[in-house]
Amino acid sequence: MQAGKLVLHESGMDLHDTLNKIHSLFANRAQQKDLHFTYTITPETPRYVLTDETRFLQVLSNLTSNAIKFTNEGEVSIHVDAEPLKKGQEYMLKVRVKDSGIGITDEDQKLLFTDFTQLDNSSTKTFGGTGLGLAISKQLTHLLGGDIGVESIPNDGSTFWFTIKVKKANSEEVEAQLQRMQLQNAEAEVLDFTPYVLLVDDNQINQKVAFKLLERLGCRTDVASNGYEAIDRALNNGYDMVFMDIQMPEMDGVTATSIIQEKLGNDSPPVVAMTAYSMREDAEKFMSQGMDDYISKPVKSSDLYKVIMRWHELNWKRDKAGGLTAAIDDDSEDDTIPVIDLAITEQLKEIGGAEFARQLYVEFEQEAGELLEEAKKELEAQQYKSILSTLHQLKGTGFTLGINQVAELAKILEHDIKHDQYDNVRSNFAKLLAQYENYRKTYKEIIL
Template sequence: MRDVIVNYDINDYKAKTELTSEKLFITIITALRSYDNIRTAREAQSASRLKSSFLATMSHEIRTPMNAVLGMLELMSHTGLDDDQMEMLFTARDAAGTLLRIIDDILDFSKIEAGRMDIECHPVALGPLVEGVADMLAAQARKRALDLHVHIDPAIPELLMGDPLRLRQVLYNLTGNAIKFTEKGGVTLSVRCLPGAAPGRALVRVAVQDTGIGIDDDVQKQLFQPFTQAESSTSRRFGGTGLGLSISRRLIDLMQGRIGLDSALGQGSTFWFEIDLAVAQEQPVAAPQPALPSLAGLTVLVAAETQALRDTVNCYIEAAGGRVAGDGQPWNVAVVVPRPGDVWPDLPLGKPAVLVAAADSVRPAGLPSGTVQIGRPVRRVPLIRAVASAAGQETAARAAASPLRQGRGEPPPIEVAMAQGRLVLVAEDQPVNQMVIRRQLSLLGIAAEVTEDGRQALTAWRTGRFGLVLTDCNMPEMDGFELTAAIREAETGTGLRTPIIALTANAMAGESQRCLAAGMDGFLAKPLELDRLDRCLAQWLPPLSDGGAKAAPPPLLDTTPGDATRGDTTAVLNLARTLELFSVLDDEARAFLSDFLGAARPLADGLVHAFTLDDAGAARREAHALAGVAKSAGADVLARVADRVEEALVQGKVDEARQAAKAVPGALEQVAAAIASL
């Protein structure tokens, strides 16, 4: 043992100790560095979340007043301004719209950078979606004297599975850029199917071709990078953030597609993307509507200024069963497409024709009988319907499919209705719902005044002119429950009681009892059909033969929504709602549906945005409002989705509501596609 101790090499001990210390030191330093890296990564992640949250919040805070500015400018445009004032108004409106687009670009880019951009998968009617984008940009093209042309391959399946919101965004970016940077000529937006797709799928190529000056090869390599434009002077000349193409590229990447550019100086540019989409297996249940007519037996003469436009019109006519007349051949109907700004061509006397021109073009006098005018860009369904209508084949079908609802004459003057005790006060904040209830009451011969919230309604009620109050339950400033409480308090000790009926999209259990407990006399669930509204009015308004008071009837508890939403069969667009209001599917009815889309899109965006901010209260308000306008317009699928979101939020199931809300954009796009096809 002594020898072992004496002969032990102290240097060996020191070496081992030093080695162990070195390892320990390295381990500690490595751990500290790892911790620092983790902390840095977490701080970066937290900073990214904070940045995204900040940008989302700021975007919302800026967008809200800007929407108000745009809305007031739109209202101001209908107040009889002179030419100079209208020019200033349009300038202000364009500037506000540009600011909103810049805000959206920055917010979307931030979401993509933070990895928070989700791609949804819903049924998409790609043809109407593309045509809808062209419609939105048509005025911009006309302002620059450009021809905007759309061609949809008839081989495109009716419904594909994709993200309609993001597809529209990419299309809007590419087409908007093409219009912005093209000085003369035009822009062509085309969609076609490529060969080689797997069974049950479609390989789609979308191309935006312009007649601009083209882009140099060196610039092309940088063009899809953020904050990049072809020239340094571009942003000064045209405005914009330079984010549109970068966002488009990243969105297409997220869709597992590819995007590119073919261009040469002096030869224009073609921006394109290709995506592989599944064909939707289940078609949405569609409400009965006039079927697309067949053009079999018709020979159509096509007169258009470009070969591309002629090819498109020819393609649509032949796909509908018609024949295109050759030179010198007899024909039944002419389709004439003059160049924007050109004078109207001379049309053969005694021959029906379809004129394709901008919506704001002046219709010339002395056109042959049977002449039909449709807007540009050319869209397949309106073109086919117009040709059939000009040939006299569409009128009978439309009449058979559109049962006419007879009204009861014009509503009496306000003073007469007030003297009869039959003047109705309506409290409703959504413009689409206001239009619906106003028209329904008019069809029933009832005079009414409409207010935008409970506070305005209370002020109007205090005048003592109204025999019945119809109120929405969820409104800004003062809701329907607060309005009812204020009215009942004011009536205390007077011996008077004004009937108050709730109109609401909330058909959940317990809502009717809540309305009665608040002092209301009845409850009508949206969508509200004329028959149910008529029964309500008959129950609560004094009959025309007797203007005196009558005993209060039992409470009205009609919690049954209209037939459109009953059962498992749900329509994307239930035209029965529109036909009930307008009798026929005319321009006024289409304008109503267009107004509905204009009201629904901000509500849908607000719903998605509320979940981004984790604001369940705001999400519930947006879902309720969206369900209401959707039911009023017959958008049953969208209404059901919004109802599902609201119900989950009421029950405190935020995650379930968030998941349900993901279906909102797709449902809205289905409605938009259905409206576009009318």
């Protein structure tokens, strides 16, 4: 590939938002290997910058993917810093991806950024080559006015770094751009039914934006500004879904949710946590405290659409024992919900390229197959709690890749086992195996 064929599309970028996208994309893969995966941005680094976010993500996702792949224990960290240049508003953005993995020899380091290179040592044969991704990353960083390199000691980890030139952006302009994109997305996505939802948020601006997005999707929406209002409205109206802000004065969202679910019991609607970017790592904590799902703030139309459709298409219900079951006819299951959400596949391609996306789905086939084989043995021995970690991994990775039928069934099983509700476990696990097998047989044709 020649650099001249690469096209830049410069726009405003929220660095905190972008780093969170990378963290969210790879958190489950890191967790599966018990790696500590973090990112830091120095206070001196401007939050809003002008650059090509897609190209920036492509480079960073490639380096992050390799770091996790080549690290069996320890940690992977991303560090972002910026150095002001003489032109005032311009900065040299510096990104370092550090791992505690196998390391790279001096001889192999010289070959890393060459087209189609695959390092010919025993460690890399085990993990697979880095290859074309680094060569493209080198071209992209040069196109963005920077460079790329590596510091490594064999058996003592590696630090891949890259730099790009950026301009400091006006925060209001970037936020206005984000809002325009959200509203444009809302126009492209319209529900073919009218869910009745409750929006709970104490921030008036956030409330207005989310209300407008829900309205454009086709929702009938009520608004509450605190936990007490949310409880009052939820107990007196038959909502299909509640979008609940977590951090609110007087009463937080988790407490309000707990009271709503206690009062309404089996009639409680799904409650979706709305979590700030800085709180994404706490999402599973909220889920364990009673929230049924979550989306990130600032809220995006596409996320609202997906979470509403996810619950609507599966027609979830709470049975008399309090367990969650998916009311899907076995005969029509494959016809009503796609094996893979291709919108997510396209997003993954935008972030890291087609080969990067394809490899993620191949890895899911391998990892999920091994996890399910072990889970079958535990299930036969009635060691239900032992498969919770497997279900958690399948749920997280499945939703990340848009393999929603597998992820939803894993979510149902995880919920029921956590709450000692075993009546539907065997039948739902059989459905999970069938959905994985369906994925295994068809995914390569779908994503090509």
